[in-house]
Amino acid sequence: MLWSIQAIPESGVGDNVLHLLMLTLEKYSIGVGDRFAHQAKAQLRACQLIAQDGVDVVPVWNKSNREHSFIGSEPSTVLAAAREAVEALDWKKGWHVDADHIGLKTVDRFIPHSDFFTLDVAEAIGQRAASADVEAFIQRHPELIGTLSIPRIQEPFQVTRTQIERIAGKFLLAVQEAGKIYRHIAGQKGAGNFITEVSMDETDSPQTPTELLVILAAIAEEGIPAQTIAPKFTGRFNKGVDYAGDLAQFEREFHDDLAVIAFAIRRYGLPINLKLSVHSGSDKFSLYPIIRRALPKFEAGLHLKTAGTTWLEELIGLAEAGGEGLALAKEIYACAIEHIDELTGPYATVIDIDRAKLPSAAEAHGWTSGQFSGALRHDQKHSLFNPSFRQLLHVSFKLAAKKGPRYLDLLKAHEEIVGRNVTENLYARHLRPLFVGEGGRTV
Numbered sequence: 001m002l003w004s005i006q007a008i009p010e011s012g013v014g015d016n017v018l019h020l021l022m023l024t025l026e027k028y029s030i031g032v033g034d035r036f037a038h039q040a041k042a043q044l045r046a047c048q049l050i051a052q053d054g055v056d057v058v059p060v061w062n063k064s065n066r067e068h069s070f071i072g073s074e075p076s077t078v079l080a081a082a083r084e085a086v087e088a089l090d091w092k093k094g095w096h097v098d099a100d101h102i103g104l105k106t107v108d109r110f111i112p113h114s115d116f117f118t119l120d121v122a123e124a125i126g127q128r129a130a131s132a133d134v135e136a137f138i139q140r141h142p143e144l145i146g147t148l149s150i151p152r153i154q155e156p157f158q159v160t161r162t163q164i165e166r167i168a169g170k171f172l173l174a175v176q177e178a179g180k181i182y183r184h185i186a187g188q189k190g191a192g193n194f195i196t197e198v199s200m201d202e203t204d205s206p207q208t209p210t211e212l213l214v215i216l217a218a219i220a221e222e223g224i225p226a227q228t229i230a231p232k233f234t235g236r237f238n239k240g241v242d243y244a245g246d247l248a249q250f251e252r253e254f255h256d257d258l259a260v261i262a263f264a265i266r267r268y269g270l271p272i273n274l275k276l277s278v279h280s281g282s283d284k285f286s287l288y289p290i291i292r293r294a295l296p297k298f299e300a301g302l303h304l305k306t307a308g309t310t311w312l313e314e315l316i317g318l319a320e321a322g323g324e325g326l327a328l329a330k331e332i333y334a335c336a337i338e339h340i341d342e343l344t345g346p347y348a349t350v351i352d353i354d355r356a357k358l359p360s361a362a363e364a365h366g367w368t369s370g371q372f373s374g375a376l377r378h379d380q381k382h383s384l385f386n387p388s389f390r391q392l393l394h395v396s397f398k399l400a401a402k403k404g405p406r407y408l409d410l411l412k413a414h415e416e417i418v419g420r421n422v423t424e425n426l427y428a429r430h431l432r433p434l435f436v437g438e439g440g441r442t443v
Ligand SMILES: [Zn+2]
Pocket: 101, 199, 201, 202, 230, 279, 280
């Protein structure tokens, strides 16, 4: 199956007309999470600001099934909040709603309310595909074996048959699973009416550029019109804090991934706008200059999916508001300390908390607004910034959900100061360094 303009075959032109009409994801997009569905306007304002700087970045509101079940929300609320913000701010550019990290078992309730689907097949990675399927894949892809020269990758890949066997064995079943999910959604929404992302980030080991190439060949064969792909990159993408890993190696791999994608689009006829999606991409400040340098070399787009950190800006805003807001923020922290094991357990591989650096509940209880917000806000130059404190609170959003109306009423009462923090964080610390480069102006 073919999707891109340059790959129109002699027969099947009718098919391609459909593909040309496929709902298309814009070149630059930012995945924003809004756990409590109160910040869509403040998030959209950040997109307006970066548009004023001359760069169009469209918002994609994402919420996973897991997140819905923790908060007790329904997918329809994400669409409603997004639509309300778009109307209130008179936003005329694109926007989308992402059913984030869904699988066959969880996708159904998202289908009417989403136009973007992140097919999560991490669980199937490593489950061996049927030997006959692996063998047939290799037979169909002799081009993957031997010396593989990919434009703009300096050293050609040297790939043996054994390697391809191993890679196909590891990933083929996952791609087949993605195909099943894609066809299930297409059967209900109609192909072309939604954007497809394939995510493989929530797995143990990062995927090399060679593996990405094999995965893309398989995705094309499976007939999945993926517009973004989220591999697992090298290094640690801890939630809410900066990247931890080898920057030079990340730069090399990111560059090579872009080259592989550009190559695969032409070679396998994948959608022409296929781009990388960087999951848990918020707060990875040391990567943004690298990403910004790499994209133009390939005229590549980017989807950056943030990690639900907007709720931390809510907490910062409430702390800054003082009074009841600060009191509730401290209460949530005290509860987080008390339940630290159960809160952090499920996130062991995506956080790094140094418990010795955490203030006791009593200590934090005595803090001023400035001390609380200074410890929490991701300003690496601030003397009070405490990444352990930030990460613990990041995984403690369930505690805010438990507060119910008390939390939500405070968000409404302090909408302005909370919103300012949400917008500033997204614009000045994310969109601006990613797409423009210098420090942001004040919101
Ligand atoms: Zn992810």
